[in-house]
Amino acid sequence: MKRQKNLVATMIIEHEGELLIDWLEERSRRNTNLMFNSGLFNKEEFERQASDLLKIFTKGLKEDTVLDIATDEWAEMRDYLSELSNDKAAKGYSATETAIFVFTLKKPLFKLLSREIQAHPEQLTNDVWEITALIDQLGLYITERFIKNREEIIARQQDEMLELSTPVVKLWEGILVLPLIGTLDSTRTQIVLESLLEKIAATGSNIAIIDITGVSVIDTLVAQYLLKAVTAARLMGAECIISGISPQIAQTMVQLGVRFTDVSTKANLSDAFAEALKRSGVVVTKRQESF
Amino acid sequence: MDVLRAREVPLTSEYDIARARQMVRAWALEISLGLVDQTKIVTAASELARNTVVHGGGGAMFLELISSEQRKGLRLTFKDNGPGIPDIQVAMEDGYTTGGGLGLGLSGAKRLVNEFVIKSAEGEGTEVILIKWKLVTHD
Amino acid sequence: MEKIPIIKIDRFLLVSIQVDMHDNLALSLQDELLTKITATGAKGVLIDISMLDIVDSFIGRILGSIAEMAKILDAEVVVVGMRPAVAITMVELGLSLEGIRTALDVDKGIKLLNTVLDERENIDGRVTR
Numbered sequence: 001m002k003r004q005k006n007l008v009a010t011m012i013i014e015h016e017g018e019l020l021i022d023w024l025e026e027r028s029r030r031n032t033n034l035m036f037n038s039g040l041f042n043k044e045e046f047e048r049q050a051s052d053l054l055k056i057f058t059k060g061l062k063e064d065t066v067l068d069i070a071t072d073e074w075a076e077m078r079d080y081l082s083e084l085s086n087d088k089a090a091k092g093y094s095a096t097e098t099a100i101f102v103f104t105l106k107k108p109l110f111k112l113l114s115r116e117i118q119a120h121p122e123q124l125t126n127d128v129w130e131i132t133a134l135i136d137q138l139g140l141y142i143t144e145r146f147i148k149n150r151e152e153i154i155a156r157q158q159d160e161m162l163e164l165s166t167p168v169v170k171l172w173e174g175i176l177v178l179p180l181i182g183t184l185d186s187t188r189t190q191i192v193l194e195s196l197l198e199k200i201a202a203t204g205s206n207i208a209i210i211d212i213t214g215v216s217v218i219d220t221l222v223a224q225y226l227l228k229a230v231t232a233a234r235l236m237g238a239e240c241i242i243s244g245i246s247p248q249i250a251q252t253m254v255q256l257g258v259r260f261t262d263v264s265t266k267a268n269l270s271d272a273f274a275e276a277l278k279r280s281g282v283v284v285t286k287r288q289e290s291f
Numbered sequence: 292m293d294v295l296r297a298r299e300v301p302l303t304s305e306y307d308i309a310r311a312r313q314m315v316r317a318w319a320l321e322i323s324l325g326l327v328d329q330t331k332i333v334t335a336a337s338e339l340a341r342n343t344v345v346h347g348g349g350g351a352m353f354l355e356l357i358s359s360e361q362r363k364g365l366r367l368t369f370k371d372n373g374p375g376i377p378d379i380q381v382a383m384e385d386g387y388t389t390g391g392g393l394g395l396g397l398s399g400a401k402r403l404v405n406e407f408v409i410k411s412a413e414g415e416g417t418e419v420i421l422i423k424w425k426l427v428t429h430d
Numbered sequence: 431m432e433k434i435p436i437i438k439i440d441r442f443l444l445v446s447i448q449v450d451m452h453d454n455l456a457l458s459l460q461d462e463l464l465t466k467i468t469a470t471g472a473k474g475v476l477i478d479i480s481m482l483d484i485v486d487s488f489i490g491r492i493l494g495s496i497a498e499m500a501k502i503l504d505a506e507v508v509v510v511g512m513r514p515a516v517a518i519t520m521v522e523l524g525l526s527l528e529g530i531r532t533a534l535d536v537d538k539g540i541k542l543l544n545t546v547l548d549e550r551e552n553i554d555g556r557v558t559r
Binding site: 305329 | 488513514515518520
């Protein structure tokens with residue numbers, strides 16, 4: 001049977017006004033009250049986006065169109081939906097609210113086509129089904145984009161947190177300290193220690209204190225990275241002092257067979273700092289009280 | 292896995308080792324591998340290129356830019372028709388040496404890459420394949 | 431053929447490796463450096479590798495043997511300016527250059543050599559006294 005998708009397009013264009021009214025009504029009905037109350041819903045914005053979507057939709061419906069939005073013919077539609085989902089995500093819509101925008105087109109469109117089918121029964125029967133299926137695809141696509149967008153935001157935040165959690169601080173001329181806090185996974189440890197070595201080179205610091213007071217657990221891999229960083233620092237011409245090893249960590253280290261014997265360790269950061277000052281030839285004395 | 296580009300670098304003399312290093316560096320830069328990873332793959336290439344020239348009696352390095360799913364990488368294949376390695380397991384241990392070096396070539400190079408495959412038999416030459424992946428992150 | 435210049439400053443020799451080291455060049459550097467130590471009576475050698483973007487096991491071995499041989503010739507060797515990425519890679523490779531002195535830059539290397547040599551003189555002095 002000959003496909004009449006362009007006929008569907010003509011109908012949509014002809015009855016666009018009616019369709020938009022129905023769509024908005026459906027959208028309002030399907031909406032949680034919360035959305036309206038929170039003032040997020042914007043009628044003008046909806047109408048603009050709905051009419052844009054219909055324009056692109058009818059443009060895609062040609063006589064020989066394949067109803068699969070993964071094809072080149074629907075590239076414009078995909079771009080539009082991506083943009084729309086970014087916009088919704090940025091405005092704080094949920095994934096469901098974003099998808100509902102597309103899915104609520106289904107009923108009004110079905111209603112319109114069912115009515116018009118009377119005039120062209122044989123051409124339209126098939127198309128009605130296929131077009132509803134296409135709207136499902138659009139809805140899924142916009143949801144997928146929405147989730148992808150969220151994932152990107154999360155990943156970016158993770159990166160930013162990683163940056164924030166590597167504070168290499170200069171304590172004194174030639175003395176750096178890297179306070180490690182929280183759980184150390186091997187990726188984070190690697191990045192943190194690489195940045196410490198970079199900082200040693202950039203600042204020309206002879207001594208680096210790695211303080212692990214804030215670290216509760218260390219596994220073999222992380223411990224090995226620590227030792228490797230100490231050796232690498234030595235190759236560059238700097239010494240490392242590891243401070244704040246808890247009794248638990250000391251026990252696990254020995255049980256795991258990780259040898260910290262060649263590394264200078266101190267109980268706490270202040271001891272490590274005192275040692276670092278001593279090695280740098282700095283003498284700290286208390287000022288004599290004058291009264 | 293797709294091969295995006297490939298190139299063969301002959302390894303017959305000392306100077307070819309340096310040339311192989313430069314080629315690997317250039318390609319590593321192209322997929323914007325991080326500085327530490329660049330250094331690792333170039334160092335691994337240097338170790339294996341020297342093995343090919345010194346112990347394998349010369350051969351070649353095949354340099355490939357590969358991609359798979361979300362990532363890009365470099366695949367280096369070193370081939371020679373030399374005497375081969377009779378016992379690979381022993382050769383992979385730290386300290387194994389035939390050339391009077393420190394014996395860190397094979398085992399050390401393995402630690403510098405993501406994937407490492409060695410095929411060799413006595414009298415049949417040696418083939419070593421290295422892969423270093425660049426994980427695609429969001430910029 | 432290219433050559434790596436060896437400069438004498440005070441009682442030290444300074445070698446700054448600015449080119450991609452191929453194996454022969456590294457071997458000839460070892461020869462020339464040892465010859466120059468004897469010829470000048472230098473007590474310390476600074477090898478600046480801040481321009482090297484890799485140090486593989488071959489170069490690592492050469493640096494190790496230079497230090498060892500220089501010691502026999504009564505000169506202390508300090509390797510200076512190793513880049514962070516190079517240091518991480520060397521450790522991963524299994525090279526830790528045990529027994530070689532290191533410093534962050536030439537300036538700090540000279541200070542280190544002076545300290546080491548002063549200490550040595552003090553000890554020698556005590557022995558002769």
